[in-house]
Amino acid sequence: MTYNLFLVDSCGPDVLAEALSAVLQVPVKEVDVADPDGDQEGRYWDALVSCDYSPVQGNVSLSLNIYAQDSVKLQPSEAQFSAALAQRIGTPVLYPPTESPVSAHSLVTPEGEVIRARLPDPDDDEEFMVTAVEAFVEQLPEVPVMHLPEVVRAQVIATPLSDSFAEAITSLPQDGKGEEGTPISAEVAEVARFAESYLGAWEKLSRRVENNWEPSGWYPLDFYREVLGYRDDIEGYLRQLPESVATLYKRYVDKVDGLYQELTVEDTEHVVMGDSGGPVTDSVQKAWWWYRRPEPMPWEE
Incomplete structure (x- = not known):
């Protein structure tokens, strides 16, 4: 040793x-x-x-x-x-x-x-x-x-829903080598792997909320916004994947979305949308996840 x-x-x-x-x-x-x-x-x-x-x-x-x-x-x-x-x-x-x-x-x-x-x-x-x-x-x-942001970013967070999607993709026949079901191409499998990584980042955010931001007890607002941007990207993958894979992907996305909604509150002051963390009233309209936040907010002391 x-x-x-x-x-x-x-x-x-x-x-x-x-x-x-x-x-x-x-x-x-x-x-x-x-x-x-x-x-x-x-x-x-x-x-x-x-x-x-x-x-x-x-x-x-x-x-x-x-x-x-x-x-x-x-x-x-x-x-x-x-x-x-x-x-x-x-x-x-x-x-x-x-x-x-x-x-x-x-x-x-x-x-x-x-x-x-x-x-x-x-x-x-x-x-x-x-x-x-x-x-x-x-x-x-x-x-x-x-606070050390690099410590928060490197924390290992379990993502059982994202992992389940990855396992489901792995089990699908690829390039005609499977015995059952419609095979997916190597290109589709690669896109699905990228989609899974974004789903994992989205799930990690909800798991952090679920566990009260342990062990740091703190999470930077810019990291929070970054992950909301990943959720925006998930919409692109839902359109990019073939229908059968997109349907499977959406099933897990919906589960993580539900978890996020359950663990957050409506951000009536648009704190998350603000340019500097302060309340704003004239934000450009975005998707619903941009208008929810955890309570208490982990970026405040």
Whole structure:
């Protein structure tokens, strides 16, 4: 198991070795900690746990590349490992999430609180800087606290209705190779796959409302409008697909539309249609989904 982490506060190799020994429950003599740019003569290459640590410039102090051999019985996830290490050493630990851009790290405090933090990859010879966090971090008091849109965009949201449509399309015979039913061409199947992706985006919005915008509890208004634009595009796919496939597609679109209507309220002030999020009264007429919104609105504090 490999762990790629950053520490906010620095510590020596002996402290790291003892912490890794405790977290992974291996003898401290089986932990090798070294600077990869330093002297390699004394390294224990067969250690159960190896840790390359590199001092970095910026508001984080150390970059860690840790490897635990398969024979190490305890193999915690990166999140679990980071939390245990932060508590042991007494400094926040940053680790990259699997579902988000690399810059949107997760930061775990010594108290176990997990906060999303923006840590962009630096250019050559530049500093590693946490530039934003979603909650105040005592050890990073100067870092601005703000929502991170990239985290919201990368969240994995289940879309059972869209998935069902995709499965239905996959089961249709294509180019005459099926035993039953009217075959669809490869071109139609490709269009249906694009249509499914737009349906998935539309369903994700309703699922976010359904789950109270968890885990962020926030959703940007421009993202909301973007998805309403995808719903506009769905109308184009309904016209573009052959009748049999369009009928199938519309069945699932109607289900997502119903879910959206159930979870939203009439936007009487046209907040969603406004150019800057404020109420307007002279909006150009659009489709009905542009005149509904969630309550409360997730883009307001």
